Amino acid sequence: MASEIRAALALGFCISLLAACGESQPAGEGDAAAAESGAAESPDADRFGFTRPSDSTSRAQRATAKSLPLADAQSFEDARRGLVASEPKLRIKGPGGALIWETQAYDFVKGEAPPAVNPSLWRQAQLNGLHGLFQVAEGIWQVRGYDISNMSWIRGKTGWIVVDPLTSQETAAAAVALARKQLGNDPIRAVIYTHSHVDHFGGILAVLPAEEAARQKVRIVAPKGFLAEATSENVMAGVAMGRRATYQFGASLPRGARGYVDTGLGKAPARGSMRLRPPTEHIERTPQPLELDGVRFVFQYAPDSEAPAELSFYLPAHKAWCGAELVSQTLHNLYTLRGAKVRDAHKWSGYIDEAMRLFPDAEVVFNSHQWPVWGKQRIRSYLKGQRDSYRFIHDQTLRLANQGLTAREIAERIELPDSLAKSFANRGYYGSVKQNAKAVYQFYFGWYDGNPANLDPLPPEALGAKYVAALGGAAAVREQARAAYDAGEYRWAASLLDHLVFAEPKDGEAKDLLAKVYDQLGYRAESGVWRSVYLSGAQELRHGLAADGIARLGEGLLRSLPVDQLFSAMATRLDASKAAGRHVVLNFVFSDLKKTWVLELENSVLHHWRRDAEPKAAATVTLTREFLLRLAGGQAALKELIFSKDLEVEGSRSDLLAFFSLFERPDGLFPIVTP
Numbered sequence: 039m040a041s042e043i044r045a046a047l048a049l050g051f052c053i054s055l056l057a058a059c060g061e062s063q064p065a066g067e068g069d070a071a072a073a074e075s076g077a078a079e080s081p082d083a084d085r086f087g088f089t090r091p092s093d094s095t096s097r098a099q100r101a102t103a104k105s106l107p108l109a110d111a112q113s114f115e116d117a118r119r120g121l122v123a124s125e126p127k128l129r130i131k132g133p134g135g136a137l138i139w140e141t142q143a144y145d146f147v148k149g150e151a152p153p154a155v156n157p158s159l160w161r162q163a164q165l166n167g168l169h170g171l172f173q174v175a176e177g178i179w180q181v182r183g184y185d186i187s188n189m190s191w192i193r194g195k196t197g198w199i200v201v202d203p204l205t206s207q208e209t210a211a212a213a214v215a216l217a218r219k220q221l222g223n224d225p226i227r228a229v230i231y232t233h234s235h236v237d238h239f240g241g242i243l244a245v246l247p248a249e250e251a252a253r254q255k256v257r258i259v260a261p262k263g264f265l266a267e268a269t270s271e272n273v274m275a276g277v278a279m280g281r282r283a284t285y286q287f288g289a290s291l292p293r294g295a296r297g298y299v300d301t302g303l304g305k306a307p308a309r310g311s312m313r314l315r316p317p318t319e320h321i322e323r324t325p326q327p328l329e330l331d332g333v334r335f336v337f338q339y340a341p342d343s344e345a346p347a348e349l350s351f352y353l354p355a356h357k358a359w360c361g362a363e364l365v366s367q368t369l370h371n372l373y374t375l376r377g378a379k380v381r382d383a384h385k386w387s388g389y390i391d392e393a394m395r396l397f398p399d400a401e402v403v404f405n406s407h408q409w410p411v412w413g414k415q416r417i418r419s420y421l422k423g424q425r426d427s428y429r430f431i432h433d434q435t436l437r438l439a440n441q442g443l444t445a446r447e448i449a450e451r452i453e454l455p456d457s458l459a460k461s462f463a464n465r466g467y468y469g470s471v472k473q474n475a476k477a478v479y480q481f482y483f484g485w486y487d488g489n490p491a492n493l494d495p496l497p498p499e500a501l502g503a504k505y506v507a508a509l510g511g512a513a514a515v516r517e518q519a520r521a522a523y524d525a526g527e528y529r530w531a532a533s534l535l536d537h538l539v540f541a542e543p544k545d546g547e548a549k550d551l552l553a554k555v556y557d558q559l560g561y562r563a564e565s566g567v568w569r570s571v572y573l574s575g576a577q578e579l580r581h582g583l584a585a586d587g588i589a590r591l592g593e594g595l596l597r598s599l600p601v602d603q604l605f606s607a608m609a610t611r612l613d614a615s616k617a618a619g620r621h622v623v624l625n626f627v628f629s630d631l632k633k634t635w636v637l638e639l640e641n642s643v644l645h646h647w648r649r650d651a652e653p654k655a656a657a658t659v660t661l662t663r664e665f666l667l668r669l670a671g672g673q674a675a676l677k678e679l680i681f682s683k684d685l686e687v688e689g690s691r692s693d694l695l696a697f698f699s700l701f702e703r704p705d706g707l708f709p710i711v712t713p
Contacts, residue, residue: 087580088296088557088573091153094526095558102564103157106460113161113367113462117168117409122179123220124170130184130310132208138309139209141169141183143293144300152295154561159569162368162467163300166408171216174404175356179221181213186304187237187406189213189245190360192353194331197227201360202238202406203245206310210241226250227331231260231317232362232406233345234267240312251315257330260317261339263347268314269598271346274610275377277706283376285710288570290577290584296557297573302368302467302566303407314598321349325396338396340389342382344370350393357401364389365424367408368467372431373477375567380481383432383474390425394418420463427454427464431471435478444487445479470565499713502540509534512542519551528562531555536711539579543713552711553579575711583707601628601635604666605646611701614642622697625651625658628666639697657689 083089091099130139144167151160169183177193189210190201198221204210229246231239246256284290287307291298298306321328326337338350344363352359363370364386372381403417404410411420431452438448449472458464466472486493495501509515515538522531535552538545553576560572577584605626617639626635636655637646651658665684679685680695687694 084294084296086292086297086577087553088154088576089554091561092523092526092558095561096153098526098562099151099153099155099157103151106158106462108157108161110462113165113409114168116411117165119409119412120173120179122171122173123216125216128169128184128212130208130212130308132206132310136309138206139184139212141167141305144305146293146295147299154296155299156562156564156569158462158465158564159299159302159467159566162302162462162465162566163305165367166300166302166304168409171220172409174410175358175402177356178353178358178402178404179217180404180410181217182409183305184213184216185209185237185241185308186301186306188404188408189217189241190404191217191221192333193221194227194333197225197331199228199230199330199333200226200245201230202232203229204241205237205308206312207241207244208310209308210244213241214244225254226256227254228257228259229315230330230349230351231258231264231268232350232360233261233348234264234271235345235363236268236312237307238406239268239314241310242315243313246315248315257319258315258317259319259321259328259330259337261341261347261349262320262322263341264320265314265316265598267345267347269600270603271378273599273603274607277704279377281706281708281710284584285571285574286375286567288574291570291573296561298570300467300566301570303366303370316598324392336396338389338393340364340385343386343389344381346379350389352393352397352400357399359393359397359400359403361390361393361403361405363406364393365403365405365421366468367405367463369427369464369469369471369474371469371477372428372474373469373480375473375571380477382481383428383478387425387429387432390421390428394421394425420461423458423461423464427458428474430454430458431474432478435475436482439479439483444489445476445483446487448479449473449475466565468565468567470568498536498540502537505537506541512538512545512548516545516548516551519548519555523551523555523558526558528555528558532559539711540713549579549712553577578709578711583709601631601633601663601666602646602648605635605637605644608701609644609646611704612639612642612644613700613702616700617642620700622693623652623655624694624697625655627651627658627660628663629660630662630664639700655689657687657691657694659694660686660688 126141128139128141129137132138144163147160147163147167151157155163167183170181172180172182174180174190179191181189181191185204185206187202187204189204192199192201204213226246229242246258250256287301288298293299301307321337321339324338324340326339328335328337334354336352336354338352340348340350340362348362348364350360350362350364372383372386399414400417401414402410402412403420411417431454434452435448438451443451452471452475453459454464454471496504506512506515509518515534519531519534519538522528522534532552532555535548535555538548539552542548556572556576556579560569560576563569563572621640622638624637626637628634633648634651635646635648636652637644661684665682676695676698679698680687680691
């Protein structure tokens, strides 16, 4: 049972944002970027197998550099403005001395962009590498570059209000230490979680230890629905999402000019241990005024935007708006490559417009990621650009869809107008126009594009075999793919070779050529996560599956999961073929909660209800929530569950054992680019 629940509860966003929660290091981190720094490129493959940029890729990079004002220094001035202190050789270690954060790993990101990195992404990576404690305005500071997200500090009447405690306790502790050293040791009076993603709450115990929270009665403010979303977002899909996240965040890639460079939203998700402290009060309307330690806040409730539960806030006395993740210095995701519920572009754009109307006198905008923007005129231009980018993608996707175009056709055609695209804050460093257009299509129309040929297509292996046969066999496909590669037609080469690899997974020549294709596509990508996805695919083709980045939900977050979610997660691990024809009813009585759940297995479906015990149940299991949590945390095995003295069973223990044997034990490490 332990492994079933443990697998079921692999943290959806946590593992997905983090594919980093584990403490193993990506290959090459901290090793002078695998000797691939700067503009120099070795003639062939580096020691990880990544090949040199082709002439076609180098030409594409030069064209990109010419098309954008890369020399514009305004972003760098903003990103450096207000620097109070920094630690140039920051190294953060976790339990057992494992290195979980190191700024030196990105020392290679300097000077002109090397041919293996899109010059626009290179510029963004340089900006995201600026780290330290920065003063945003009088009474407002941020620690940036200690995680993918920022930790903000607002001075109150008697202490501090801390906004977004980062991802892990280790990085949060280092950020707190830096802030304390410069700002003093006044107590923390309140904490604000801007939204329900783990990089905005996971380090809470480093900011607010349990004993201090209890003694000081610290207020914790979050948007309505925060706890449910923070603990359950994608829990049931967590195993697959976690595997996909290792690609999105390049969890096993070496740091270097031919490897991992940046997410586009920040350097990387932090590794380490995570916890969650529940909110004490919620924001549920707009505007919602609130005073925290003598500081007046005006909150904006913004659900179903970048996160299902999200808020922003305005500080009238400071004329400062915290945009949370409604706005960033990049085009954000309407759909994340790790997989998640599609976000509502129309609402998202509307919230930015609402903030512009509610807080027109703002003189600084600071966010949960990256650097602020100052000055009313520049703020208005920035917010209009962000607002209009999401609205443009939304409206134009629907316009083209209503003309009969499919998601792929729309993504190929839609481009932001120059008035938006020339602004670096609207560039696709994290999200991208193509994937966001497909997201809008999916939001309204789902996966089916209306073409009957796509209603029930063959699965990849069967389809690949048919394509390869139709094209004249493996040798012919390789020949065509190599010609496409030599011509710089990498997308076509990828399509050909993908079919061949799925048809002939032992064809080493095909896998090697497809890896080279993915190298080039990754090098060209302006999006940090697109780059990571392509290069992770190349790495898997060359070296097989890598366990780096596969993580499990930490005990601290497990403790926030309600029993209902634990049982729902169990249901998604039921092997339907093994359960066929079985019908069983079980009572689960929680002695500590004084509550009972009834589980019923029928038609290969597991249901659960909180209600009185069923008299005709096959067994009644009495346990504590703590015992169930130990199971979910992987601290107990199946035999312990059945035979533990902490468990009371009325009925057949053998039937109970048979019931739990029906659940799968997915380990989350499955191939993506091969069958």
